[in-house]
Amino acid sequence: MINSPLDEHLYDVAVIGAGSAGLQAAQTLGRMHRSTVVISTDRYRNDPTGHMHNFLGHDGAPPAELRLAARKDAEAYDDVRFLDCVGAGVTRVTGELGAFVLEVDAEPAVRARRVLLATGVRDTLPDIPGIAESFGDLVAHCPFCHGHEYAGTRVGILGAAPHVAAMASMLQPIAADRVVLTHGADLDEATAAGLARTGATIVREPVVAVREEGDGLVVALASGEELALGGLLVKTEWQQAAPFAQQLGLEMSEMGAVVVDAFGRTSVPGVYAAGDLAQGPGLPMPMASVLTAASAGLMAAAACVQDAALARIA
Template sequence: MYDAIVIGAGPAGLQAALTLGRMHRPTLLLDSGEYRNGTVLHMHNVIANDGTPPAEFRATARAQLAEYPDVELRDVGAQTVTGSDGGFVVRLADGETVETRHVILATGVADDLPDIPGLQDLWGTKAFSCPFCDGHEHAGRSIGILGPAPRAEHLIGLLGRIVGDITVFPVEQPFSADETRTLEGLGVRVSAEPVAAVAPEAADVRITTASTAHTVAGVFVASGSLRHRAPFADQLGLELLPSGSIEIDDFGRTSQPGVFAAGDLAHRASLPGPMASVLLASAAGQMAAVGVIQSLMAH
């Protein structure tokens, strides 16, 4: 029986496994090969790794984990998690079952994008959601913002001092006259027609509506939603926050004793939602691992 099984090998899961390995706790890290930033070419706002390809970051982390004999890494996902504090059974995608005293959920979330033709193909390379991650790369350049007015206003506030000109495009329905006036008052252009499609155009992006076409350097999406990549929160009956994320305490503990969560799928009740950040996910993974070690010491 493992002391901990970490499900998910993004920044949160990798850091959790490293912390457990350094404390000589038998740990199994499961890597399904699916990552929220799987299409991203370079990650940013990560000190000492600014501009590093996420795949390189993961490869370096895996190589470092290989130095710890108490950490076992398997390239397989998990299908189900059952059990209770002190004894959980994880069924793997290959049919095998493994047992553990604690579980750390680090499977992350997936972005459900608005149904705009071409958008999924540009996601992570020319279409983004996070100004902290991708705003600087568009400094002084034209961008488009796709989405409802209130969320577009938030992006304008963050990106306005960084980028060149901004054009805001509604999704599905045109903006109301009041919304248009409010947005234009922020110094941006507003499309009268909803976005119909996006497509690459050399190094830029072509945004089309029913009657016009616009060329921008990149697109920021102000609509869409997040969903859990895996069903484990439901399987374990974990308490969720209004954001849809798993509720955790400062040490990543969930409402189910023995189950911890870290990364984009969880946050504390004091925060309005998950914060997409490699550094914050890594820190959450470390705290969850510390929480596991505290529990092991108490028993």
């Protein structure tokens, strides 16, 4: 479905992705009267969660509700068009500054002077039965997004990597108790010492399953023992949700994120990136939140406008 006819026009900017980063970018570009096409699919990283948190003015709102309102805002600008794809969406991006070509599944190719990537990342959860079914609610990966909802309960932290000590420390003012489930793995000496200083409990037995019970979770251990939890924090493995960074030869960080400057510019002229897929200067990892993604979309869109303006007067 296309909300306004696409033609052979060379768009100023093609935005790939319509999460918070892409939608904010579209609104910013629309307000600056830059011809913009937003190409979206129906898949979003925060689909599993029913409510998003820690977002100014929208705390507790369903993610889809925010996207609907943001899209309505962007559609109010005459220079913004949407291409909604049920299938694969964009399959390939080629070209260079001023002449990018986006191949789109079951649609004509789209041409644009600049490309803004807002395609996000895809999570892979720990392979433990029951975790996927509760992910986004009683199982989460971000204490800033979900930690408050576990307040006053025993909170589990799955893993044995060094980050579990910092996670236990962050949760200390929130949780009644914290249990680190190493899932059979060994803690290094520094991590074990850090956990001891925070007063967290350590359970070393493998976790065989997780299930919801009442308002919380029950974690089944290999010994047959069960632990009741108010919530469980896990570390996900993630990868780019789309192949465009590789297709365009963008510089990547050690974590697999697109390297960007403070304005979302990538290593390739004319290509910008915003949201969970991008890692800015001075950051140890991408900042995975709806609010920071929206902010990054604004900055990347502003860079598109500024770079084009400077090129015209150079």
